[in-house]
Amino acid sequence: MSWSTVLTMLKYFGIGTPGFFLLGLVLYMAIKYPTRFTKLLAILMALGYKVFKAGERKAIALNIEGKVNDFVHNAASQITGMRAAQVRIVWTDVATTKAEFVAQDRLVINMKRFANQDRNFVHATMAFIAVAFLPRAKKLLTVTQRSALDLYTAQTLLAEQAGPLLEHFLDDFWGNEAASRPKVMELVEDFYLIDKVGLFRPVLIQELENVGRKVFHRDRRFLVATDVSTLVRFLCRYAKRSVGDETVPLRHLGAYCRCQIMIIARHARLVKGDIEPYVTFIREVFDKKVENLYLIGPAAPDNWEFMNAIATEATRRLPITEVATKRYPGSILVKGRRTKVESYLIHLRSKESVTYFDRDYEKEFIIPALGESRTEPAPECDASVPASSRPSSSA
Amino acid sequence: MEHRETTELSAVLEKDLEQALDALGVLEPLRAGQACCRFCRQTATLANLFGYYPDVEGVALVCDSPTCIRTLMDLLRTGDVKL
Numbered sequence: 001m002s003w004s005t006v007l008t009m010l011k012y013f014g015i016g017t018p019g020f021f022l023l024g025l026v027l028y029m030a031i032k033y034p035t036r037f038t039k040l041l042a043i044l045m046a047l048g049y050k051v052f053k054a055g056e057r058k059a060i061a062l063n064i065e066g067k068v069n070d071f072v073h074n075a076a077s078q079i080t081g082m083r084a085a086q087v088r089i090v091w092t093d094v095a096t097t098k099a100e101f102v103a104q105d106r107l108v109i110n111m112k113r114f115a116n117q118d119r120n121f122v123h124a125t126m127a128f129i130a131v132a133f134l135p136r137a138k139k140l141l142t143v144t145q146r147s148a149l150d151l152y153t154a155q156t157l158l159a160e161q162a163g164p165l166l167e168h169f170l171d172d173f174w175g176n177e178a179a180s181r182p183k184v185m186e187l188v189e190d191f192y193l194i195d196k197v198g199l200f201r202p203v204l205i206q207e208l209e210n211v212g213r214k215v216f217h218r219d220r221r222f223l224v225a226t227d228v229s230t231l232v233r234f235l236c237r238y239a240k241r242s243v244g245d246e247t248v249p250l251r252h253l254g255a256y257c258r259c260q261i262m263i264i265a266r267h268a269r270l271v272k273g274d275i276e277p278y279v280t281f282i283r284e285v286f287d288k289k290v291e292n293l294y295l296i297g298p299a300a301p302d303n304w305e306f307m308n309a310i311a312t313e314a315t316r317r318l319p320i321t322e323v324a325t326k327r328y329p330g331s332i333l334v335k336g337r338r339t340k341v342e343s344y345l346i347h348l349r350s351k352e353s354v355t356y357f358d359r360d361y362e363k364e365f366i367i368p369a370l371g372e373s374r375t376e377p378a379p380e381c382d383a384s385v386p387a388s389s390r391p392s393s394s395a
Numbered sequence: 396m397e398h399r400e401t402t403e404l405s406a407v408l409e410k411d412l413e414q415a416l417d418a419l420g421v422l423e424p425l426r427a428g429q430a431c432c433r434f435c436r437q438t439a440t441l442a443n444l445f446g447y448y449p450d451v452e453g454v455a456l457v458c459d460s461p462t463c464i465r466t467l468m469d470l471l472r473t474g475d476v477k478l
Contacts, residue, residue, distance in 0.1 A: 107448040130471040176461035
């Protein structure tokens with residue numbers, strides 16, 4: 001066989017002249033220095049294996065961290081005061097002894113190979129949400145409330161992902177809850193309804209975040225859990241409200257969750273630019289120890305400018321702060337049909353919001369509140385506001 | 396710069412699982428079919444292991460049945476099991 005034939009054959013297999021010389025050099029090294037060549041090969045193999053292993057781990061970790069952190073960042077950006085926690089995958093040392101493992105006191109999750117990433121992602125997401133999403137508030141809630149909150153939150157994250165991810169989630173979590181814990185699924189359905197009008201994150205999660213930051217001198221889990229149940233019912237009624245219906249309550253005065261929704265959409269007042277009745281009403285609201293007021297209206301430029309003017313004047317005159325503004329999509333009932341709308345929300349918060357609940361404060365404000373109806377009638381029916389000066393909620 | 400709190404999630408890659416469990420002394424019982432899931436008490440295997448955590452009885456193994464994963468998540472929420 002001539003050299004030219006060998007070169008032609010190598011070219012046939014895609015090995016050109018430089019490759020031929022490299023192959024020749026390797027063969028020469030293998031024959032001339034067999035021991036050194038073997039050692040070098042071993043080092044290269046080990047390095048390659050390590051690089052491959054590290055690469056696979058890194059790829060799995062980056063895949064999970066990227067998706068989860070992106071979601072949490074988006075969710076946290078809509079909630080004032082929420083800490084945008086992020087997940088980091090830490091690979092356990094396989095040589096960890098039992099004593100070290102006990103001292104570390106941590107759950108270790110078995111991650112499948114890179115080819116089976118979807119299930120890894122679903123499991124990591126559920127574990128992360130269970131621990132890092134509203135951790136303080138969830139300690140005050142019931143098992144049903146906690147589970148429903150995590151399940152719905154995970155569903156909103158995974159619904160954005162395509163295909164098998166959602167299937168794994170439905171198989172491993174959703175279906176199981178649906179079959180065995182109907183109360184959890186009822187609550188998840190309520191969250192879905194609240195989310196439909198766009199108030200799941202900006203109002204419900206916001207209120208839970210606020211409750212989580214409160215400090216109690218005694219165990220108040222039962223009261224908080226009851227409060228959250230009535231808050232959910234209150235928001236569900238709001239979500240089912242038809243435009244123009246003034247019988248639906250817009251104020252929730254619980255023991256610890258005290259909030260009000262104020263709809264600003266009346267065309268006549270907007271045209272006149274008459275903000276005074278609204279500012280008067282906001283004063284009334286905060287006098288009733290409401291902590292958070294959510295101004296809601298259509299996101300049309302003239303309306304949100306009017307809403308901004310009301311908020312600016314109210315914050316100038318009253319001990320309140322504007323903590324957030326946001327546009328959000330929602331679906332409201334207009335003459336019995338769900339209609340997609342773009343809404344605008346301004347969150348006003350009392351500067352006198354209570355963080356520490358001692359015995360004296362509870363005796364003065366909380367215990368009387370428990371005796372009252374938790375969900376007050378619509379503020380439009382409030383006798384303390386003259387009919388002429390009452391803002392309308394005919395959004 | 397925005398401060399973001401980090402939650403670390405300990406993990407073991409499937410192919411390293413035997414080595415990690417061996418170091419903890421639970422690989423042999425697992426292979427012999429003598430190890431069971433802490434929650435459902437069904438036999439735990441390398442194929443169906445979701446994860447493991449330390450508890451009073453030593454190393455608690457959790458299988459990947461949806462009910463057991465859900466129970467584990469409940470314990471994570473209450474802080475009885477830590478990430």
